[in-house]
Amino acid sequence: MAIFTLQHDLQQNSEQNNPFCIILGFFGYGTDGLQNYSYLLTAVYQYISVVYPNKIIWRTIKSQFCLVIVIWIVCILYSLPLLVTGQIIYNIDNQICQIPLRLSLPMVYVAAIIYIIPNSGILAVYIKLTRYVHQISSRAISNHTLFHARRELKLVQRTFILIPRILGNTDTLQICHDIENAISYESQVFYLYDPRYYDDIHHYSISSTNFSVCSVEPGTTNDLAIIVIPRILGNTDTLQICHDIENAISYESQVFYLYDPRYYNDIHHYSISSTNFSVCSVEPGTTNDLAIIMKIIGKNRVPFGIKSGGHSLNPGFSSTKDVHISMLRFSQVNYNPTDQTVDVGPGLVWNDVYKQLQPFNVSVLGGRVSNVGVGGFLLGGGYGWKSNQYGLSIDTILEYELVTPNGTIINVNNKTYPDLFFGLKGGLNNFGIVTNFKMRALPQTLVYGGVLLYDFLEINNILNAAVNFQHNNQDPKAQILCDFTSLGGSVAINIIAFYDAPIAPPNTFDIFTSIGHLGKLQTRSFLSLVQASPVVITENMRKPGVEKVRDLFIEYTLASIPYGRTLVNFDVEPFLPSYFEKSQGGAYPHSPSNPLFPIVVQFGWQSELDDQVFINATQTVAEAILEAAIQDGQDLSGSKEILYPNYALDNTPLIKMYGKNLDRLKSIRQQWDPENVMYLTGGFKF
Numbered sequence: 001m002a003i004f005t006l007q008h009d010l011q012q013n014s015e016q017n018n019p020f021c022i023i024l025g026f027f028g029y030g031t032d033g034l035q036n037y038s039y040l041l042t043a044v045y046q047y048i049s050v051v052y053p054n055k056i057i058w059r060t061i062k063s064q065f066c067l068v069i070v071i072w073i074v075c076i077l078y079s080l081p082l083l084v085t086g087q088i089i090y091n092i093d094n095q096i097c098q099i100p101l102r103l104s105l106p107m108v109y110v111a112a113i114i115y116i117i118p119n120s121g122i123l124a125v126y127i128k129l130t131r132y133v134h135q136i137s138s139r140a141i142s143n144h145t146l147f148h149a150r151r152e153l154k155l156v157q158r159t160f161i162l163i164p165r166i167l168g169n170t171d172t173l174q175i176c177h178d179i180e181n182a183i184s185y186e187s188q189v190f191y192l193y194d195p196r197y198y199d200d201i202h203h204y205s206i207s208s209t210n211f212s213v214c215s216v217e218p219g220t221t222n223d224l225a226i227i228v229i230p231r232i233l234g235n236t237d238t239l240q241i242c243h244d245i246e247n248a249i250s251y252e253s254q255v256f257y258l259y260d261p262r263y264y265n266d267i268h269h270y271s272i273s274s275t276n277f278s279v280c281s282v283e284p285g286t287t288n289d290l291a292i293i294m295k296i297i298g299k300n301r302v303p304f305g306i307k308s309g310g311h312s313l314n315p316g317f318s319s320t321k322d323v324h325i326s327m328l329r330f331s332q333v334n335y336n337p338t339d340q341t342v343d344v345g346p347g348l349v350w351n352d353v354y355k356q357l358q359p360f361n362v363s364v365l366g367g368r369v370s371n372v373g374v375g376g377f378l379l380g381g382g383y384g385w386k387s388n389q390y391g392l393s394i395d396t397i398l399e400y401e402l403v404t405p406n407g408t409i410i411n412v413n414n415k416t417y418p419d420l421f422f423g424l425k426g427g428l429n430n431f432g433i434v435t436n437f438k439m440r441a442l443p444q445t446l447v448y449g450g451v452l453l454y455d456f457l458e459i460n461n462i463l464n465a466a467v468n469f470q471h472n473n474q475d476p477k478a479q480i481l482c483d484f485t486s487l488g489g490s491v492a493i494n495i496i497a498f499y500d501a502p503i504a505p506p507n508t509f510d511i512f513t514s515i516g517h518l519g520k521l522q523t524r525s526f527l528s529l530v531q532a533s534p535v536v537i538t539e540n541m542r543k544p545g546v547e548k549v550r551d552l553f554i555e556y557t558l559a560s561i562p563y564g565r566t567l568v569n570f571d572v573e574p575f576l577p578s579y580f581e582k583s584q585g586g587a588y589p590h591s592p593s594n595p596l597f598p599i600v601v602q603f604g605w606q607s608e609l610d611d612q613v614f615i616n617a618t619q620t621v622a623e624a625i626l627e628a629a630i631q632d633g634q635d636l637s638g639s640k641e642i643l644y645p646n647y648a649l650d651n652t653p654l655i656k657m658y659g660k661n662l663d664r665l666k667s668i669r670q671q672w673d674p675e676n677v678m679y680l681t682g683g684f685k686f
């Protein structure tokens with residue numbers, strides 16, 4: 001069809017009813033129907049595989065092949081009347097042969113056969129499958145069966161949504177027409193009936209292809225930037241605000257748009273579901289410029305995102321569709337030997353911080369994984385390798401440089417603004433944007449440690465060793481992280497051991513090295529020892545709790561196999577019971593009387609269809625571990641069960657993270673942000 005249209009164009013052919021063109025039109029109707037009936041066939045197949053899993057005959061290649069042949073025959077047969085009665089004629093505007101686009105019997109016939117019948121069939125399957133999944137959810141069946149049924153339901157739902165979306169999305173269609181009218185002759189818009197549309201949407205992998213309402217081929221940067229992008233993103237007002245920011249800031253700051261590679265670097269996140277395409281990204285280079293930006297944002301009440309290292313796993317916490325602020329240019333690491341402090345910028349990841357401090361033999365209490373960002377980590381709490389010795393990162397922060405929601409620059413410490421200082425220690429982005437953290441410099445020698453890898457069969461021995469370590473270790477310099485990971489069904493069990501001196505005292509980690517393993521513990525730089533990852537809390541590591549972690553890990557590793565390349569990652573992070581003794585207080589409650597420690601429960605998956613399945617799984621696992629801890633006799637009632645904000649899912653109630661501090665935090669926020677400017681950005685809000 002593409003070749004035909006092109007030839008027609010090149011030859012400036014005005015011949016109206018070329019037989020070849022009519023045959024192409026005939027096949028066009030046949031293939032349209034073929035597509036919809038194959039969706040119907042897929043939906044029926046999915047229904048049978050869930051409701052009648054034992055009817056294998058349906059799944060054989062022979063039966064599937066027969067059904068495909070039947071559909072082909074039906075689709076050719078129903079298009080024949082259009083051909084023989086001469087309904088397919090040349091449409092000069094669209095440059096293809098089709099039946100005239102007006103209310104007529106052939107048009108109704110085509111609509112019914114090609115669209116209404118197969119789509120009604122898919123709808124019927126969808127309703128039946130929904131009812132079935134609803135029924136089995138209330139029955140006691142294996143997790144695997146329920147996972148499978150829900151997944152198939154989502155696939156049918158997606159199929160059902162696809163076709164009306166393309167055909168029925170009149171708002172978007174109007175936007176496509178607007179774009180068509182606005183762009184220059186160098187750019188073009190294509191729709192479903194144009195072969196160039198298929199060329200535009202085609203991807204290397206079919207799963208990456210989506211049927212859009214139209215496809216746009218901008219031919220000039222101007223068309224792309226000025227007209228197409230804001231319309232696609234639905235937001236010309238925000239584009240104007242981006243321009244206002246651009247005009248107001250100094251040369252040390254910059255604004256980037258979709259066509260600039262630096263834009264993609266700014267909006268990139270560790271987890272793809274946390275990335276949003278904003279209208280522009282802004283890289284403030286000075287605190288003054290950031291203050292100007294905050295004033296423009298507040299005045300226009302435009303949604304914005306603040307990103308440091310982009311490791312938040314909650315979608316929308318550090319991203320936006322409007323004005324994205326990347327803190328990248330606040331990349332200072334200044335060691336002050338006189339008062340033994342370090343000024344650290346939120347534009348860095350921990351790797352950079354440790355690297356720059358290494359020559360001075362000092363470090364700060366930061367992240368255990370190199371690419372986690374300074375900003376989010378420090379504003380949420382901060383569990384690090386030195387937490388047994390110095391508490392959380394927030395216990396080592398002495399001062400914050402802050403741009404408040406109304407664009408004022410202030411230095412916040414215990415003396416200048418004690419309430420705000422309290423709020424910033426765990427209160428995330430509720431009080432403004434931090435441009436500098438003044439932290440305690442901590443002495444740093446070489447360290448001892450590394451990663452030990454174990455065979456899955458050693459899982460019980462490792463758990464026993466970890467429980468023994470937790471009970472017997474009294475040395476605050478020794479810390480471990482017990483990591484269970486399965487990626488696409490392949491399981492790895494690791495112990496990451498850390499000792500904050502060049503050599504660990506004899507026997508410190510023998511309990512782990514005596515079990516068959518790969519890898520070795522050795523003297524190395526602090527920088528080279530990194531690894532870790534989100535979410536429940538138990539009081540102390542006891543065997544029943546840890547056994548529950550093991551059982552759940554095995555159960556969910558098996559249950560995730562049908563979902564393709566998935567990640568199941570549980571980390572047990574034992575600290576010394578005394579690790580909160582260094583607590584300096586703050587928004588995130590972490591008092592010595594309540595020394596809870598975090599367990600990371602993390603799932604990674606590929607298809608957005610499975611989002612809810614894995615979010616539910618995370619919650620179920622968290623609740624099951626908590627239940628096991630309570631059954632084991634741990635007192636986790638009421639405000640004692642404090643969840644860590646940096647690991648918590650986005651629907652976690654504030655009271656579960658901030659307990660008795662919540663009322664005070666709400667009143668501090670009200671005092672500093674009466675206009676609710678920080679409500680315009682993502683994250684937990686007081």
Ligand SMILES: Cc1cc2nc3c(=O)[nH]c(=O)nc-3n(C[C@H](O)[C@H](O)[C@H](O)COP(=O)(O)OP(=O)(O)OC[C@H]3O[C@@H](n4cnc5c(N)ncnc54)[C@H](O)[C@@H]3O)c2cc1C
Nearest residue numbers: 308309310311312318346373375376377383429433434533
């Ligand atoms: C692989 C991995 C390993 C991890 N390991 C640990 C660990 O060992 N210990 C631990 O405690 N946590 C750990 N975490 C959790 C981590 O602390 C949080 O994900 C944290 O939010 C990451 O910070 P970020 O700057 O990279 O995130 P971002 O996504 O950039 O930001 C997170 C939040 O902070 C806000 N924010 C960022 N910068 C600023 C600023 N300057 N001013 C105001 N608000 C700001 C953002 O708006 C957003 O709401 C880990 C997470 C991952 C994914």
